[in-house]
Amino acid sequence: MEEKEQKKYLKEKEKLVTKVGYLQRVLKEYKVPVMIVFEGVHASGKGRLSNELLLALDSRYTKFYATHAPTETERRKPFLWQYFVNSPSHQEIYIYYRSWYSLYIAMKNNIIKDSLYDGSKLLLQEIRNFEKTLRNDGTELIKFYVDIEEDKQKEHIRRMYDNPRTMWKAQEYDRDNDEDYKREMEKIVLEDQNSWHRIKYETSFVSVNEVLETIVNRLEKRLKKEKKRAEEEPEKRDGFFNGKYPDILKKYEGNHDLSKEDYKDRLDRLQKEMRDIQYTLYERKIPLILVFEGWDAAGKGGNIKRIIQQLDPTGYEISTTAAPTDIELRHHYLWRFWKQVPKTGHISIYDRSWYGRVMVERVEGFASNKDVERAYEEINDFETSLTNFGAIVLKFFIHISKEEQLKRFEARQADENKVWKITDEDWRNREKWDLYEEAINDMLDKTNIKKAPWLVINGNNKRYARITVLETVITACTERFLDK
Amino acid sequence: MEEKEQKKYLKEKEKLVTKVGYLQRVLKEYKVPVMIVFEGVHASGKGRLSNELLLALDSRYTKFYATHAPTETERRKPFLWQYFVNSPSHQEIYIYYRSWYSLYIAMKNNIIKDSLYDGSKLLLQEIRNFEKTLRNDGTELIKFYVDIEEDKQKEHIRRMYDNPRTMWKAQEYDRDNDEDYKREMEKIVLEDQNSWHRIKYETSFVSVNEVLETIVNRLEKRLKKEKKRAEEEPEKRDGFFNGKYPDILKKYEGNHDLSKEDYKDRLDRLQKEMRDIQYTLYERKIPLILVFEGWDAAGKGGNIKRIIQQLDPTGYEISTTAAPTDIELRHHYLWRFWKQVPKTGHISIYDRSWYGRVMVERVEGFASNKDVERAYEEINDFETSLTNFGAIVLKFFIHISKEEQLKRFEARQADENKVWKITDEDWRNREKWDLYEEAINDMLDKTNIKKAPWLVINGNNKRYARITVLETVITACTERFLDK
DSSP: OOHHHHHHHHHHHHHHHHHHHHHHHHHHHTTOOEEEEEEEOTTSSHHHHHHHHHHHSOGGGEEEEEOOSOOHHHHTSOTTHHHHHTOOOTTOEEEEESOHHHHHHHHHTTOSOSOSOOSSHHHHHHHHHHHHHHHHTTOEEEEEEEEOOHHHHHHHHHHHHHSTTTHHHHHHHHHSOOHHHHHHHHHHHHHTGGGEEEEEOOOHHHHHHHHHHHHHHHHHHHHHHHHHHHHSOOOOOSOOOSSOOOOOGGGGOSOOOOOHHHHHHHHHHHHHHHHHHHHHHHHHTOOEEEEEEESTTSSHHHHHHHHHTTSOGGGEEEEEOOSOOHHHHTSOTTHHHHHTOOOTTOEEEEESOGGGGGTHHHHTTSSOHHHHHHHHHHHHHHHHHHHHTTOEEEEEEEEOOHHHHHHHHHHHHHOTTTGGGOOHHHHHHHHTHHHHHHHHHHHHHHTOBTTBOEEEEEOSSHHHHHHHHHHHHHHHHHHHHHHO | OOHHHHHHHHHHHHHHHHHHHHHHHHHHHTTOOEEEEEEEOTTSSHHHHHHHHHHHSOGGGEEEEEOOSOOHHHHTSOTTHHHHHTOOOTTOEEEEESOHHHHHHHHHTTOSOSOSOOSSHHHHHHHHHHHHHHHHTTOEEEEEEEEOOHHHHHHHHHHHHHSTTTHHHHHHHHHSOOHHHHHHHHHHHHHTGGGEEEEEOOOHHHHHHHHHHHHHHHHHHHHHHHHHHHHSOOOOOSOOOSSOOOOOGGGGOSOOOOOHHHHHHHHHHHHHHHHHHHHHHHHHTOOEEEEEEESTTSSHHHHHHHHHTTSOGGGEEEEEOOSOOHHHHTSOTTHHHHHTOOOTTOEEEEESOGGGGGTHHHHTTSSOHHHHHHHHHHHHHHHHHHHHTTOEEEEEEEEOOHHHHHHHHHHHHHOTTTGGGOOHHHHHHHHTHHHHHHHHHHHHHHTOBTTBOEEEEEOSSHHHHHHHHHHHHHHHHHHHHHHO
């Protein structure tokens, strides 16, 4: 290219860089997370292109994520774990150098061994869910597929061979033939053409500008949408949907009894059995996820204690769910739960969980009605990712009557060692019992998927509840052990 | 043990559990982080003891950290990285099942290969610095060494052999002889007796209570101290020390010139050289850490851009340092920088850094004078950990004159594409020029360690500064490449 033409391109680039910078600053105000994906064959110039983009952005709000062969840790987590965890907050742009598509192809072609996934049929579905979940949450997702003519590619690689410092990298390219990658990517791009921008790499002058221009167009379009939306009425957040829901809780009322001696004997036996189960889970690399939800003072904590009492502490974690931190509030609400997903062979126990979205956040109006309605499907997708990964997922709702709750509140208030457990918030929540009842029944109805069932436990009698929970966990695990 | 005696122990335990729970709640209000370490030989009962402790604590504010053979990721980070990153916030208790001592012994005995550390002589020093840094920051560190009589240990292991579900674990114990571990730990405990609590494991009844009682005593003592401290006058935070400091900045004043053509030629050559250096760093697994500090508008960002312009984006990261998040504020101020420490072979560039502690936090009184004075040593220790790990650490301070800053502020304000870069805060900082000058000179004086030197660059001429920084980086890397 002549110097004169080069200068023309550089001048154009300068303008584009200014525009991209401007758009990044404005969209940050609108809290738009942006994900930009670069897929492409070896030596196609995607490193150059993504680096130029990185230079054009404000490094305080931009991250570059290079996809790598999964580490030990990542291989012990569900398929898309690394990408969910490494996704932008509401003020950031993330650039992905190779992405979940590369990971998918590598897993499909069995380059990545030791995976819990048999076959790849579910993985594309998980990718679709992942992108949908983030898009629905407001993420702008821009995907580039960079291609290059074969002789240009060869020339790039030859130049790397000629430099003694980069020779090792060129050799890596030779070893790691990417014909498979190219064939798969072409198929993916072809089947979903509208969501991909195809770049045929020319020179850095031409192609950098093409990338920048595409991004400017996409972000300008998005900005227009955001401005329009800002003028619309805010979404309702009163927690009321159609007012119809099946009364599931009702089926689990009444009283059970269990004598103290009977309880003690059974508890000890079940706890020892639970410890043995832990070792088998560990040996067979099966993750066990136990979710505990329930009314205040229903006895979630007491149930959890009985489960872990004889366990090996190096193999379980308890996750408690408090109010989200500032960073967590700037992400999809499932982000913090993705971060805590257990690794293979471990037991993860949740004392409250992601279901806060459809309970307290619904009742208190922290989330809009639309967000809540969307959450049921997202939660089902999330849990399906966990069961696809091989996890046993059991969700307990500990149900007590309104009278029983009052009795327990008053008992706590009277005991100097327990009075700290009861707060004004508990009393306020109690006043909203009916609203919670509605939300809970909706939740039990809409998120009771076969592989991750809800188990409502009558908790009016603590001893009965503890024994029942332990028995349920043990039975589910034992069935799985027989399964495969 | 007779049943009657067992009951006595259980009753005593209940009281201790109540006390521990109370102390945890109160010390949380005083913002005391607590670390509890369990070291001990195989089958000594430390799992049982630490699990009982875990059950006694409030799971919302307690974490259990099990030391494991370092993962790939951990092996590419400095020695104590995993423990610094996994340390409690000001409201948490962390229990360590095996700890940095186990890791040290494993590295010393060369069980852990692939390490960048030659020899172990520096590692004990790093442990001392680590504990000192956290203790000075208010951490209560309680260390248990659990021992057991040989025949009791054998009995424990035999029982594991007899259970088909735990047999594999007993076999692991047999394979992994821990004679070395025991010898080393005995030495460590003997040399520092005051800081260790030795538990001779009897039965779970006796030993659990012994552990709980020790913790109650330690925490009660600490609580007393905290109550006393609360009555004392708050620490000064005016940023004034003795008012004497060497005027280091003065040596780097004046003007340099560099013609545009000369600049362009040299820049292009140096950037290509920098790219080659990146490949060599990667191949030789050497981390490169570049810290950029300087006056507002000194040109830190422009300097950084010139360094990365031709680099491979998969091998460098830019860390910008904004105001800390709520979680970061609840940890030692170095915590967030430990989290970002680069892995082997990568380049990490800091646009502002941990030096904020001794600049803005000193000048604005966000940290007390005592905290700031302590910070110099802590920073030196931190950077020494990085250089021990094999990192090249270079710290640039870009110095411009007060007049030059004014010119740049005004130019930014006049340019519609740059006006966003200048904020009221910049003008406020400018008014405190003299205070900053004092803080900067102190910093340059007290943290200029040989392996991680300060390089003051005159930035009045941007072109000169950029070329000088690039040349400095290239020279330092080239020297290292010749070194070994």
